[in-house]
Amino acid sequence: xxxxxxxxxxxxxxxxxxxxxxxxxxxxxxxxxxxxxxxxxxxxxxxxxxxxxxxxxxxxxxxxxxxxxxxxxxxxxxxxxxxxxxxxxxxxxxxxxxxxxxxxxxxxxxxxxxxxxxxxxxxxxxxxxxxxxxxxxxxxxxxxxxxxxxxxxxxxxxxxxxxxxxxxxxxxxxxxxxxxxxxxxxxxxxxxxxxxxxxxxxxxxxxxxxxxxxxxxxxxxxxxxxxxxxxxxxxxxxxxxxxxxxxxxxxxxxxxxxxxxxxxxxxxxxxxxxxxxxxxxxxxxxxxxxxxxxxxxxxxxxxxxxxxxxxxxxxxxxxxxxxxxxxxxxxxxxxxxxxxxxxxxxxxxxxxxxxxxxxxxxxxxxxxxxxxxxxxxxxxxxxxxxxxxxxxxxxxxxx
Amino acid sequence: xxxxxxxxxxxxxxxxxxxxxxxxxxxxxxxxxxxxxxxxxxxxxxxxxxxxxxxxxxxxxxxxxxxxxxxxxxxxxxxxxxxxxxxxxxxxxxxxxxxxxxxxxxxxxxxxxxxxxxxxxxxxxxxxxxxxxxxxxxxxxxxxxxxxxxxxxxxxxxxxxxxxxxxxxxxxxxxxxxxxxxxxxxxxxxxxxxxxxxxxxxxxxxxxxxxxxxxxxxxxxxxxxxxxxxxxxxxxxxxxxxxxxxxxxxxxxxxxxxxxxxxxxxxxxxxxxxxxxxxxxxxxxxxxxxxxxxxxxxxxxxxxxxxxxxxxxxxxxxxxxxxxxxxxxxxxxxxxxxxxxxxxxxxxxxxxxxxxxxxxxxxxxxxxxxxxxxxxxxxxxxxxxxxxxxxxxxxxxxx
Numbered sequence: 160x161x162x163x164x165x166x167x168x169x170x171x172x173x174x175x176x177x178x179x180x181x182x183x184x185x186x187x188x189x190x191x192x193x194x195x196x197x198x199x200x201x202x203x204x205x206x207x208x209x210x211x212x213x214x215x216x217x218x219x220x221x222x223x224x225x226x227x228x229x230x231x232x233x234x235x236x237x238x239x240x241x242x243x244x245x246x247x248x249x250x251x252x253x254x255x256x257x258x259x260x261x262x263x264x265x266x267x268x269x270x271x272x273x274x275x276x277x278x279x280x281x282x283x284x285x286x287x288x289x290x291x292x293x294x295x296x297x298x299x300x301x302x303x304x305x306x307x308x309x310x311x312x313x314x315x316x317x318x319x320x321x322x323x324x325x326x327x328x329x330x331x332x333x334x335x336x337x338x339x340x341x342x343x344x345x346x347x348x349x350x351x352x353x354x355x356x357x358x359x360x361x362x363x364x365x366x367x368x369x370x371x372x373x374x375x376x377x378x379x380x381x382x383x384x385x386x387x388x389x390x391x392x393x394x395x396x397x398x399x400x401x402x403x404x405x406x407x408x409x410x411x412x413x414x415x416x417x418x419x420x421x422x423x424x425x426x427x428x429x430x431x432x433x434x435x436x437x438x439x440x441x442x443x444x445x446x447x448x449x450x451x452x453x454x455x456x457x458x459x460x461x462x463x464x465x466x467x468x469x470x471x472x473x474x475x476x477x478x479x480x481x482x483x484x485x486x487x488x489x490x491x492x493x494x495x496x497x498x499x500x501x502x503x504x505x506x507x508x509x510x511x512x513x514x515x516x517x518x519x520x521x522x523x524x525x526x527x528x529x530x531x532x533x534x535x536x537x538x539x540x541x542x543x544x545x546x547x548x549x550x551x552x553x554x555x556x557x558x
Numbered sequence: 559x560x561x562x563x564x565x566x567x568x569x570x571x572x573x574x575x576x577x578x579x580x581x582x583x584x585x586x587x588x589x590x591x592x593x594x595x596x597x598x599x600x601x602x603x604x605x606x607x608x609x610x611x612x613x614x615x616x617x618x619x620x621x622x623x624x625x626x627x628x629x630x631x632x633x634x635x636x637x638x639x640x641x642x643x644x645x646x647x648x649x650x651x652x653x654x655x656x657x658x659x660x661x662x663x664x665x666x667x668x669x670x671x672x673x674x675x676x677x678x679x680x681x682x683x684x685x686x687x688x689x690x691x692x693x694x695x696x697x698x699x700x701x702x703x704x705x706x707x708x709x710x711x712x713x714x715x716x717x718x719x720x721x722x723x724x725x726x727x728x729x730x731x732x733x734x735x736x737x738x739x740x741x742x743x744x745x746x747x748x749x750x751x752x753x754x755x756x757x758x759x760x761x762x763x764x765x766x767x768x769x770x771x772x773x774x775x776x777x778x779x780x781x782x783x784x785x786x787x788x789x790x791x792x793x794x795x796x797x798x799x800x801x802x803x804x805x806x807x808x809x810x811x812x813x814x815x816x817x818x819x820x821x822x823x824x825x826x827x828x829x830x831x832x833x834x835x836x837x838x839x840x841x842x843x844x845x846x847x848x849x850x851x852x853x854x855x856x857x858x859x860x861x862x863x864x865x866x867x868x869x870x871x872x873x874x875x876x877x878x879x880x881x882x883x884x885x886x887x888x889x890x891x892x893x894x895x896x897x898x899x900x901x902x903x904x905x906x907x908x909x910x911x912x913x914x915x916x917x918x919x920x921x922x923x924x925x926x927x928x929x930x931x932x933x934x935x936x937x938x939x940x941x942x943x944x945x946x947x948x949x950x951x952x953x954x955x956x957x
Contacts, residue, residue, distance in 0.1 A: 163672075174667070174668055175668065175957075176640075176666070176668035176669050176672065176957045177666060177668075177669075177957050178955045178956060178957050179955070179957055180955070211897065211898075239897070239898050240859075240898055241575075263847075263898060264847040264848050264857075265847075266845055266846070266847040266848075266859070266915065266916055267575070267576060267845045267847075267916055268573070269573055269574065269575035269576075270575050270576075270845075273562075273575065290848055291848070291849075291915060293915070294915065294916075321848070321857055321895050321896070321899055321901070322847065322848040322857050322899065323848070325850050325852070325853075354896060446665055446666045446669075447665070448662075448663040448664075448665040448666075448721065449663050449665075449689055449690070449720070449721040449722070450690075451724050453724070454724075458663075458720055458721050460639075460665070460956060460957075461955070462956075463866075463868060463928050464928065464931050464954070464955050464956050465955040465956060465957075467862075468868075469862060469867075469894075495868075496720050497720070497753060498610065498638070498927050498928055498931070498956075499610075499638050499639055499662060499956050500720055500721065502720070516665065516690060516692070516693065517665055517666055517693075528897050529862050529863065529897055532863050532897070532932070533931070533954075533955050534954070534955050535954050535955070555863070555932075555933070555934050556577045556578070556579070556860070556863050556864040556932050556933050556934070557577060557859060557861075557863050557864060557897075557898050558574075558575040558576055558577050558578055558859075558864075
């Protein structure tokens with residue numbers, strides 16, 4: 160595939176074989192600049208973009224560079240699996256290693272061994288999350304065996320009821336064990352992230368939900384301090400829907416937005432404070448492969464293998480747009496019709512142009528991360544030209 | 559990845575990094591043998607397994623070999639996209655080319671050019687579907703330009719309302735145009751496939767639905783014959799839920815089961831005629847990465863990136879099972895909790911063992927194809943040992 164895809168740099172986007180994952184660079188760059196500007200309100204807060212959104216080491220490098228150019232304090236990147244962390248290593252060098260936080264648990268001998276191997280990779284400065292002392296002890300031994308360096312972050316459940324220590328006391332006991340018993344791990348701080356509230360729609364409701372999770376985070380920090388394990392230097396969390404709330408707490412030292420740089424229908428449906436909404440930069444380009452002029456629908460080549468529908472169907476446009484919600488193109492609707500097929504219908508409004516066989520359409524995905532995961536390449540577009548092609552090198556099941 | 563995965567051949571399955579896609583070879587081989595036996599009722603009917611289910615050239619080679627060993631008349635493989643067809647070429651050689659039917663439309667200059675290039679690849683004997691004469695004419699020109707060989711199949715809509723000519727008359731006119739005007743295409747016959755009825759639950763209802771689609775298929779064949787384009791030598795179609803009905807028509811010359819070899823919850827929920835149900839051979843192996851002993855749930859490392867939920871959640875088992883539906887393990891339930899997380903709950907029954915941190919579980923996916931598409935490798939298991947590793951080399955968005 161790369162033999163046919165990589166030479167596309169400098170060519171017309173219109174000549175790319177669809178379905179294709181497209182990044183509109185002007186919108187992406189506006190998002191980087193806007194995020195840097197938002198974060199400048201709290202000079203102590205760093206940003207660590209979450210790579211699970213783009214899953215590409217070369218796109219990560221571009222993103223970090225853009226953020227730094229606009230004055231953001233960038234600490235590194237997040238990865239959600241050992242495979243993603245390994246992939247991000249490709250954005251680092253021995254002279255300029257990349258700082259990677261594995262923001263999830265790494266359990267099982269095979270994966271702990273890979274975590275240790277990565278901790279000894281000179282291209283990476285590595286941290287990883289733990290919510291269990293036995294798991295941390297296994298990592299400690301494996302890191303020691305290979306002579307690696309690993310910073311340990313205790314993940315606390317602040318309301319999502321997924322991973323993370325269930326109570327502040329358990330968080331403190333895991334942290335205490337790491338400090339006292341694990342000489343190959345450096346205790347770094349806590350992760351307090353609540354994924355379940357990122358799409359609470361109104362600013363007021365989302366702020367209230369975030370506030371409740373911040374209370375839990377503060378209790379964790381207090382419990383660790385009481386146990387003699389101060390964490391106030393590193394409290395990480397904050398997704399694309401809530402990072403402005405975490406930023407304002409005075410508690411969090413780092414936020415982890417991922418989707419913010421790309422946009423999707425689900426984040427687009429949130430209400431935001433003034434000037435805080437991102438622009439839509441991510442698109443799935445698709446082609447009409449079957450048309451029935453007597454009907455009001457056509458078939459496109461983007462199905463479940465090209466665009467996720469777990470957060471609703473994508474919106475359909477004739478062109479790459481900076482402000483999709485305002486476009487009359489939304490008179491076209493998409494229904495998934497299998498792995499390789501989508502049905503695009505006209506709403507029947509008089510000015511809704513039904514596309515024809517061979518036409519190109521652009522889908523605004525419902526959800527960034529699982530859509531990225533379906534693709535092998537990002538095509539980076541500016542003025543209809545492919546400025547760059549970035550491999551989605553962290554794509555995969557996470558093993 | 560391959561540096562760590564391919565040396566796993568001969569090792570214990572338990573040592574594989576999860577989430578992992580596992581093929582239980584004994585069940586897969588029973589499915590191949592059963593299918594060959596079922597098809598032996600109609601000696602004229604060939605089988606062309608659909609590669610969209612496994613997306614692996616090396617697994618295709620193993621599958622075709624198994625089927626032939628059990629006496630099935632095998633015509634080749636189906637692919638659903640040009641990328642899948644290109645990937646299947648790796649199972650062919652110049653001396654022993656693989657016969658590939660691209661069972662879908664190939665539209666747009668970039669993809670038509672790739673279709674033509676593949677038609678000139680000596681490792682492949684290629685057919686492709688068309689439902690539009692202009693599209694066929696573009697392919698004809700492109701194939702002529704590269705000196706390739708391409709058999710053209712007219713796809714007719716037999717009730718799914720997706721791709722395919724909308725009426726028998728349009729089918730006949732497209733076929734007529736191919737025969738009369740396109741000297742680089744060889745007209746081969748028709749595809750009459752109805753994906754929408756594969757999961758009609760009872761045998762009676764599914765048979766009735768298939769019967770209605772067969773009437774439409776017969777009208778297409780009749781229209782082509784009336785137009786002087788006989789098609790009775792090649793009528794292809796028939797998925798995993800209905801192929802026994804197509805086989806019995808005397809009309810279809812080829813069936814295209816794909817999921818049959820692997821099984822999933824959705825096909826498992828169908829009622830089948832005696833001895834026609836397949837065994838479950840496909841599993842997603844996962845690890846418990848977070849456990850809260852005071853609660854009734856654990857977190858596993860298989861989320862939306864490892865197992866599809868578009869046809870419902872996977873079923874959860876402690877072991878690879880031949881007959882999952884009969885297992886008491888179904889007291890464990892799975893809920894997707896993000897891209898990298900699943901929540902496994904106990905039903906609360908007294909004998910439901912809630913797994914512990916680090917335990918391995920096996921998920922029976924709701925749907926074969928999109929689950930396969932999430933993975934990079936199939937791990938082929940027998941007696942707990944990895945007998946082979948097959949790359950999912952046709953994985954991708956289909957571009």
